[in-house]
Amino acid sequence: MSKTILTVDDSVSIRQMVSFTLKGAGYNVVQAADGEEGLAVAKANSIGLVITDQNMPKMDGLSLVRALRALPAYTRTPILLLTTESSDQMKAQGKAAGATGWLVKPFDPTKLLEVVRRCIG
């Protein structure tokens, strides 16, 4: 019943906190340290929701969103950006790339769970 959520962030502590929060609510969580790894994980697994950072080595969050949207399996999967970037310009880029939502760090675990529930139940 519980869907698998992919958290992509080059910061270990953010990955840990996202996993901790979501696992506590009963979700399966898989991790990736940058966009490239995230894309590979998403291709190899059936992911119900992606939560990605923006600024990462190799491939950034917006590029990951575009790459995922190009895959037939991920045209409708919710993708959330979780980043320190908070400018309207960046958010507009996120929306244009096909992201589902934009969360500015640090995240409140309760709010994150609310958003996740709204996206995938």
Added chain:
Amino acid sequence: MPVSESMKGHSGGRFTVVGVLGVAAVSSALLIGLPGLDALTVALTGFGLIAIVVLAGLAFGSRAAAQSEAPSSFEVAEPSVGRVAGDATMQTAEELREQLNRARDELQQVQHMMVDAVGSLARSFEDIADQARSQAQATADGSPGQLSYQQFAEEISGILRTLVDSIVNGGQRSNDMIERMDTMRGQIADVNRILIEIEAIASQTNLLALNAAIEAARAGDAGRGFAVVADEVRALSSRTQTFSSEIRQRSSEIEQAVGRAMQSTSEMAERDRTLALDSNAHLDSMLAKMSALEQQRSLDEALEAERIQSQVARTVDAAAVAMQFQDIANQLLTHVHKRVAAGQQAAGLLDQLGRELAAAVADDSAESRDRLNRTVSQLSAALAQARAQTQNCPVASQTASMATGSVDLF
């Protein structure tokens, strides 16, 4: 801005100084581009640049100049002072570069330390939070102590009920006994009635014997033998009378004893009955009180468990938010890295500028001036590039606390 303080009236000739403009560009570009967070870089860059500007001002006596008008010629007055300024610029640039190198190394050190520390901190936090969660859950589900308390109450109540029941049964048995004793009394009365019959027979026999004796006396000698028999019959009748009265006396004693036993048993049964009724009532009210207390206690316990659980949840949430500081601080530090690199590049160009300034002041050749001009424009370009590269900080400048960020759903 130190550069705007003109040093008019200095002994040297009038110069329109390209070098000073370059320095002004360096300082304004770097100082304006730096937000308050990078205090280190500001201090280092500011320190070096102010020194350069003051030295340059001393050397040439500048006019307050706008960046747009870029003068292209200068006249030589005191080459030695120019050389001094050039050397000082180089030294400052060298010092600046050294400071920035160290700052870069130290920044890296801080970043590594933070990654290490927060990694293990987060793991410990997860363990503690998991334990707190499961503990709060266990309290909410009901502790084993509560179960045994319930059992204890039930067992005590069971034992007391058995006792009361046995008292009630005892009373019932006493009543049975009283009934049986009553029957016994009736049987004693029957015996007494039989005794009356026996006594009547004895009395009749006595009378018959008396008559027989009279008849024997009238018969004279012929009736003498019969008179003896009549006497024996009278004696038998008399013994019967005696036995009968003894039996009556014993029977009466038995009747009295049974009566006393009935009395005691009846009193005992009454006492037991009252005790049983009282105990039952008492037990009922005690159990009702205990049950009310127990209900209140489990209600209190449930409320307390709920309170603990929500407190744990709040604390865990707050810690999970705070734990994210490493990522945000790390991004800021990475950005400070970029600024330090820009500072290092600027320091390199300043060094070059110092050299060429000294050379230009020394020979005042067109060639030197061109070189100097080229370096100045190179410097401006490099500064503009550095500024553009460091302009977009990944962390908004108003993020000074760990208040949680906004959520936008498209």
